[in-house]
Amino acid sequence: MHQTPTSPRRRTLLAAAGAAALTSPLSVLAQGAEEIVIGGSIPLTGVFAFAGVGINAGMGDYVKMLNDAGGIKGRKVKYVPEDTGYKVDVSVAAFKKITSQNKVNLYYGDSTGFSKTINPELDRNGNILMAGASFATELNDPKKYPNQFLVGPDYTEMFGILLKHIAKEKPGAKVAFVYSDSEFGRDPIESSEAMAKQLGLSVPIKIMTPAGSVDVSTEVIKLRRAAPDYTIFHGYILAPIPEFITQGKQQGMTSKWMGTFWTMDSSTVMKMGEAADGFMGVMPYRYYYDTEKAPMLEKIRALRPEYQSTAYIQGFLAAMLFTESAKRCLDAGKPLTGPNLKAALNSIKDFDTGGLIGVPITISGNSIPVGRVYRADMKAQKMVAASDWIKL
Amino acid sequence: MTGNFDWAYLFEISLTGIAGGGLYALAALAFVMVYKATRVVNIAIGELLMVGAYLFFTFASMFALPLWLAIPAAVLGTGLLGAVIERTMIRPLLGEPPISVFMVTVGLASVLVGLVEMIWTADQRRLPDFMPTQPIMVGDAFLAPKVFWGALIAVVFIAAVLVVFRFWRGGVALRATASDQAAAYSVGINVPRVFSLAWVASAMLAAISGIIVGSIGGISSSMGVFGLSVLVVVIVGGLDSVLGALVGGILIGLIEALAGAYLGGEYKLLATFIVLVAVLLVRPYGLFGTHEIERL
C-alpha cells in the first residue's frame, strides 16, 4: 500500500513547530535593550472607545515628540498598546502579553477594575509604575496602591472642586446628586455628601439610576420635588443627562446642572442639545481650543489641526508624567523600579505641564487634586472657563 | 399618618409608570407577534429595536432626510432584516427543539450588537427630536411629552394589531398557523409566507419601538438590554397574547416606577424580576397566555 508521507516525520515536524511557537514569546525581546517601554491596555473599541482612541493618540504623540527631541537621556521611549474593548480579563491578558514580550517600566490601564486586579501583580513585579484612565477614589491610596497614580483628581476630589465652587457662588445651596448604579457612579457619593455638609451645603436628595435605564421620568419627578439649586451628575457619559435636563426644565426646575470628567468632553456636551446651555462641570485640563497662553497646547494644535478630546490630553499628560518620572529617576542614578519611579513622581513639585493644567502641579500622593469649572456655551459650541483653577 | 400620604406624588408616579409601560407594551407586541406565529422566543428583540433606532439615526441625522422619509425607511429596513433573519436562521431550524432556536436568537443578538458597533461605533448618541415638547399636565401631575406620545403610539398600534388579527385574512392566517401548523397547511394557508410575514411585522414594530425608546434615552450599542424587561412583560402577560402584552407592559411599567420612586433606583430591576418569578410560580403561562398541555 502506498503510504502518504503524513506519518512520523511530519508529525514530529509539526510537534517541533508547536513547541517552538509556545516558547518563542520567551525568546523574542522585541525591543532594543536601551529603550524605555510604556505598555498600555487601551480600550480602542467598546463602550469606552471614544476615550481610548484619544488616549492612544495622546500618548503616541507625546512619545514621538519626546523621541524626536532625543528621548530620555538619549534613550528612546517605546509605546506598546493593545486593545482591550474595556473588558477586565482582556486587559489582564494584554498586560501579561506585553510584559512577557518587553521589559516594561511604565504601564497605562483602561479601567478601575483592571487597576484593582493587576495591583498585586504590580507589587510582585516591582518594576512598573502604572497610571490609568480611572479616577476612582479607591486608587488614590498610596499605601494600598503604591505603584499607581491618577492623572488628575479622583472622583471625590472632582466633587470637592464642584462643591467648593458652589459654596463660593451660593453659600448654603441645595445640591442634588444623580448617579448611576455602578462602581463608577457610587464611588464618590458618600464622601462627597460629607464634604458638602462640611462646606455648609445640603444634599436634599441622592438619586441612583439603574444601569442602562431608558426612561428616567420617575427620577425627574423625584428630583423636581427636591427642588435643588444645583444638580451634579456622575457615573455617566452622555445618557441620561440630556433627558434629565430637558424634562427638568419642562417641569419648571431652576437647578443648575453639573457633571464630572467623563461627561465633560466638548463633543459629548455639545451632543446634549439646546437644553444644555450653561451645563457646567469640572475639568482638570484645558480644552483643545482654549485661547489662554499654553505652549504645550499650541504644540498639540500644530501637530493635530482637528479637535482633540480631553481623553487625548489625558493620554498626553500621562505620557508626560511617565517620562518625567523616568527622567528624574535616571538623573538620580537610580534603576527604573516601581518604588523608585513612584518616588520620582512624588518629587514633582510646582511642575509646569506646559499649560495643559493651568497651574503648576504637585503630586504628593496618588492624584493631582486640581481642576477648573467650565461652562457650556451652546452658541459658540465651546466650553468656557467659569472659575479659577481650584486646588484641594 | 395616612392623612399625610402624598397622593399627588403617587398619582404622578403612577401616571408616568403607566405611560412608560406603554413603551414596554409596544416592544412586547413585536415579541408576541413572532411567538404567536412561529413559537420562537426571540431574545434578540432588544437588538432589533436597536437596529431600528440606528437606521433612523442614519437616515435622519447622517443623511439628513426629512422625517416622513426617515421613519418609514428605517422601519422598512428593519423589516427587511427581519425577513432575512427568518429565512437564513429560523427556517433551517424548523422542527428542532425550541431551545436551539432560542440559542440562535442569542447568537443573533451578539451579531447585531457587533455589526452596530462596527458600523456606528459604540458611542452613545442622541436622536433628532421630532416629538412635540409641550409638557402634558393632568391636573397638577406632570407627564413628560415624549413618554406620553410614545405610549399613545404604542396603544394605537396594539389596537390596530388586535383589529388586524380579528378581521384581516392575513391576521386570521397568522392565528391559524399559530394554533396548528398542519391544519393550516391543509386548508391552503401558505405557512412559510405567514412565517416571513410575522417576522417582518415583528421587526417593523420593533423598529418603531426602537425609534421611540431611542428618542427618549439616546441610542447606544447596549440598548438591547431593554429586551430583558420586555421578556418579563411577555412572561407576565402571556407569550402569545397581544392583550397580555398591553396589560403586562402597563403593569410592569407601573411596578418599576413605584419601586424606583419609593425604594430607590437600584430596586427597579429587582422588583421586575421578583414579579417575574412570582408569576412563573403561580401562573407560568402568564395572565392571558394559552395553557400548554404536554402529552407523552
Added chain:
Amino acid sequence: MRIGTLKETYIADAALFDSRTQKVWLAVGAALLVLFPFMASDYWLYLACLVSINVASATGLNILTGYTGLVSLGQAAFMGLGAYTVAVLETKVGTPFVLNLLTGGFVAMLGGIVVGIPSLRVKGLYLAIATIAASFIAHFIFANWKFTGGTGGLSVPPAKLFGMALDTSFRLYWLIVPVTLLMLLGAANLFRTRVGRAFIAIRDRDISAEVLGIPLLRYKLLSFGLSSFYAGVAGGLWAYFFRVVTPESFPLLMSIFFLAAIIVGGMGSILGGILGAVFMTMVPELLKLVVDLMPGGSELTVFLSPVRTVIFGLLIIGFLVFEPHGLAEVWRRVRRFFHLWPFRN
C-alpha cells in the same frame, strides 16, 4: 484500523478508556500538561489557567443542560456565589484554600437547588428565563450587601500552600489544572452511574422518566445542585486567579458564553464541554493573532472588539444550523475516519 472491541466483563464495558491507543494518548497528554508550564511564557500560562477554569464551569453546565436538558442561564451567578464565598472566607476567616473551594462549591450548590425548585412547575424556556431572574437577583445582592463589599467588590489575598503564596500563573496552574481534571473525571464517572442515566432519561422525555419511576423533582434538584457545585468551585478558582471579585465580574454575558461553549463543543458529552470551552476562550486570542499578522494591522484593531462579538454570535448560529452536535461530533467523525481507514464506512 480498529477491527472490533471485544469486552468480556461489565466492568470492561463501562470503562472510560478502553483501548490501548487511548491510554497511550492519555499518557502523552498528561506528560504535556506537566511539561507545559515549564516551557510556556506567562501569557500562555495565564490563558491555560483561564481555559481550565472555563472547562470546569462548562462541564458543570453540561451536566445540567447537556445531560439533563434543563437550560440554564445562571451559570455565571453560581460562579459568583462560589467566588464571593471564597473571597469572604479568605479575607475574613483565613481558612485554607481547599476548605474555601469546597465551601464555595457547597454555597453555590445550595443556590442552585433553590433556583431549581421551580423546575417542576416551569419547563424549557420558562426555566431559562427564571435562571436569568436568579442571576439578576444574585447580582443585586452582591452589589448592595455591605458584607460582600458592595459595588467595589472584594480583593482576594492569594491562596497559600504550606506558606507559599500562589500568586503567579505558574503556581496557580498547579492548583487549577488538577482540580479541573478531578472535576472532569467526576463528571465522566457520573454518567456511568444510575444517577447519570436518570439525568439522561429526564432530558429525553421527562414525563416518561417519571412513569418509569425516576422521582423528577429530586433528580432535577440534584442536577442543579451538582452543576452549581461545579460552578462554585470554578468560581472559587476564578477568585484566586483574578484576585478581585466584583458584582460586574459575573454578568449575564458570561452565562451566555458558557451556554455557547457547550453548544459549540457539543452538548451531552464531556469532551464537548472541554472542546467548547477551549475553543471559545481561544477564539478571541486567535483573532488577535490573525489581525496582528495581517498587513493593514493597526487600522483593523479598531474593529477587533465588534468583530469578536459578531464572530461569537456567528459561531453559535453556525454550529446550531450546520453542526448541532458540536465540535465533539466533528471529532467523532475524524476518529471514525481513522478507525475505519482504509474503508469509508
